[in-house]
Amino acid sequence: MADITVLGAGGFGVALSVMLERFAHRVTLWSAFSEEIEAIKRDGEHKKLLPGVPVPDSIQLTDDISCVAGKELVIFAVPSFAVRQVAQKAVSYLDENTIAANVAKGLERGTLKRLSQVLAEELPRNKVVVLSGPSHAEEVARGIPTTIVCASDDRESAQKVQDIIMNKTLRIYVNDDLIGVELGAALKNVIALAAGINDGLGLGDNSKAALMTRGITEIARLGCALGSQRETFAGLSGIGDLIVTCTSMHSRNRRAGILIGEGNTAAQAIEKVGMTVEGYISCKCAYDLSHKAGIEMPIIDQMYEVLYNDKKARDAIRDLMERPKRHESEMVWLLSR
Numbered sequence: 001m002a003d004i005t006v007l008g009a010g011g012f013g014v015a016l017s018v019m020l021e022r023f024a025h026r027v028t029l030w031s032a033f034s035e036e037i038e039a040i041k042r043d044g045e046h047k048k049l050l051p052g053v054p055v056p057d058s059i060q061l062t063d064d065i066s067c068v069a070g071k072e073l074v075i076f077a078v079p080s081f082a083v084r085q086v087a088q089k090a091v092s093y094l095d096e097n098t099i100a101a102n103v104a105k106g107l108e109r110g111t112l113k114r115l116s117q118v119l120a121e122e123l124p125r126n127k128v129v130v131l132s133g134p135s136h137a138e139e140v141a142r143g144i145p146t147t148i149v150c151a152s153d154d155r156e157s158a159q160k161v162q163d164i165i166m167n168k169t170l171r172i173y174v175n176d177d178l179i180g181v182e183l184g185a186a187l188k189n190v191i192a193l194a195a196g197i198n199d200g201l202g203l204g205d206n207s208k209a210a211l212m213t214r215g216i217t218e219i220a221r222l223g224c225a226l227g228s229q230r231e232t233f234a235g236l237s238g239i240g241d242l243i244v245t246c247t248s249m250h251s252r253n254r255r256a257g258i259l260i261g262e263g264n265t266a267a268q269a270i271e272k273v274g275m276t277v278e279g280y281i282s283c284k285c286a287y288d289l290s291h292k293a294g295i296e297m298p299i300i301d302q303m304y305e306v307l308y309n310d311k312k313a314r315d316a317i318r319d320l321m322e323r324p325k326r327h328e329s330e331m332v333w334l335l336s337r
């Protein structure tokens with residue numbers, strides 16, 4: 001049994017807390033917003049973000065960030081854009097032996113940093129791990145068998161988190177390729193938006209399979225150029241997470257994509273989904289990263305045009321289909337400058 005704080009009381013923070021409590025951990029769930037904490041206390045669940053999942057009284061609910069003190073593990077379950085800010089709030093209360101685990105899937109806008117880099121900068125005394133894989137909150141909360149990876153530059157910390165968290169509903173594999181795991185996690189959301197557009201346009205299974213397969217190929221291409229291993233993208237945080245995100249209605253990114261395919265602008269689609277659509281920001285980050293590294297990412301380029309320059313989705317699909325001929329395993333992928 002471990003003492004664990006989960007930072008962020010959205011869908012995934014609540015799901016993780018409920019799952020960890022079920023396996024006898026002492027869990028504290030923190031939100032920056034006192035109204036959110038009060039609402040969960042009052043309703044016994046998070047009515048908006050994880051309805052129908054009871055939050056037991058044994059989970060301590062608080063908006064006081066000093067709740068990170070003295071914990072074995074602190075899990076950052078806030079949206080990507082809030083990770084740095086929450087780490088800055090927590091740092092003065094954290095013990096140096098506490099492991100910081102990030103579950104947010106994204107890159108930092110502007111700096112293009114991976115979130116483990118952000119945490120390492122803000123929490124220089126703490127070991128950092130990343131948990132990632134196909135793990136919808138709705139299913140984790142209900143104990144549906146789920147598999148994820150725990151990645152870190154520090155194998156011992158990853159194994160420790162595996163020891164603490166793994167249970168009969170959540171199987172965890174250790175992974176040493178932090179860069180690959182984080183890029184897979186962040187960029188699959190862009191492909192999920194594309195898969196949603198495919199569905200919203202009324203296209204088919206062939207076209208969706210094409211987006212997913214060529215999508216993971218270009219994510220891997222960028223990843224390899226940035227120092228990760230190709231096989232990571234065939235794993236849980238690569239193709240695994242891509243499959244779940246591109247095929248499930250639990251995915252906000254896919255739902256936003258469907259709305260765009262049906263004729264909404266990106267802004268309208270995000271407003272209608274009503275929650276964070278992380279693929280929108282990740283698309284801009286991936287676009288900037290790939291152009292900086294000189295790596296060809298045709299689906300990302302087209303998604304950037306659709307999301308940021310109001311290109312018609314049908315025109316984007318046409319332009320993808322009419323690209324110059326290629327060999328499937330072609331290694332000539334440097335952008336011509």
Ligand SMILES: NC(=O)c1ccc[n+]([C@@H]2O[C@H](COP(=O)([O-])OP(=O)(O)OC[C@H]3O[C@@H](n4cnc5c(N)ncnc54)[C@H](O)[C@@H]3O)[C@@H](O)[C@H]2O)c1
Pocket residue numbers: 008009010011012013031032033036049077078079080082085086103104105106135136137138275276278
């Ligand atoms: N939902 C899932 O199934 C799932 C699964 C795996 C990973 N993740 C990742 O976990 C992260 C959180 O996802 P989620 O689904 O819980 O998101 P969410 O939109 O449900 O979470 C919103 C919550 O984040 C917190 N928050 C929002 N803005 C904040 C701020 N400025 N400062 C501090 N806290 C803030 C609040 O508690 C809010 O309720 C995301 O990066 C997501 O990609 C989600």
